[in-house]
Every structure is written in C-alpha cells, then in structure tokens.
Amino acid sequence: MPVDFTAIDFETANSHPSSACSVGLVRVRAGQVVDRAEWLIRPPAGHAQFLPFNIKIHGITPDMVVAAREWAEQLTELREFIGDDIAVAHNASFDMGVIRAACAESITPTPKFRYLCSVQVSRKTYEIPSHRLPLSAAAAGFVDFAHHNALADAEACAAIVIDAARRHEATDLPALAKATGLRIQQLKAIPLKL
Secondary structure, eight states, rough: OOOOOEEEEEEESSSTOOOEEEEEEEEEEEEEEEEEEEEEEEGGGGOOOOOOOHHHHHOGGGGGGGSEEHHHHHHHHHHHHHTTTTETTTHHHHHHHHHHHHHHHHHHOOOOOEEEEEEHHHHTTTTOSOSSSSHHHTTTTTOEEEEEEEEHHHHHHHHHHHHHHHHTSSSHHHHHHHHHOOOOOOOOOOOOOO
C-alpha cells in the first residue's frame, strides 16, 4: 500500500527515559523503505550510567558513546529525517517518552511529532499470543533481525505497519488508524515545574 511514514527506535543506557544511547530511523515512501539512518547518542551527565542489564540487551557500552553527540546536538538531524512524517514506533509511549525526557533534560524544544504505535496496530491486525516486536514482525513476514539494534528494530516496526496497511487496505496512516480504531497521537512536551 502507498503509505508514507518514518519508523523510529531508541535504545537507552539505563531505565531513565532521557538516557538515549542510540537511534534508528527508517523512512518509508509508497510502502517501500527508501532511506535508513542510525547513530549513537551520548546520554546526559545526570543519566549517563550504563546498566549491565541494558548493555546485555543492546551491546552498547560507555566507551562506544564517548565521541557521540549529546541529545541537543543531534536533535536537528533527527527532526530533519522525520520531517512532516507521522512517526511510528513499537511501543511508541517508550520512544516518544525518550524524546520528551531527553528534550526536558537538555532544555531543548520538544518536536511536535505525530505518531502511531505499531504494538497497537499489531493487536488490531494479527491473532498472535504476544505482540512483542519479534512476534509482530514475524507475523508481517519480517524475520531474523538483530532485535535491540535500533536500526533493525525500526526496520521491523516499518515492516509491521506496511503489512498492516496492506491487510487493512489503508492508503495512508490516518486511514490505517481509522481502520484499526486507533488515533494518531501528538507528542507534547513535559510541563515545566516552576
């Protein structure tokens, strides 16, 4: 189906949402992946500790992000890649929470991205026992990817939404949201405490 959107995935250094240490982005045009990007991010000083649990999941270590840009330094590139697209993420509340928290932590304006959650799309599309990314991606025909690599996870997320749009005969993401009874959400900044 001729859907356009950008899939996004973050990995974090620890349990704090502002501790983004990598991002993967996949641009989709007319239901086809046309561009990909990924880079490392140096977490903010107050939340820079890499927990062994997180390292075990994604394999990113503190040494790997020493020369990486901090959140504010890479935000323009992130915004430009997504542009006016609707952003899609698997468990979007996590990934949008990373953006909100990292912007709050770095005192940078929060982008007003529109977004859709592919977990919710999966629940409305596939009869599977769990809607974790590997199972949802497999239902969409996307298998054997490096789970917890931000770019690979963004590609898996994109595959789910492309397949779901085809199954629901949706020509764009608003039509897919309508067909599945979902809403396109709007990212909002964390209110400042005065």
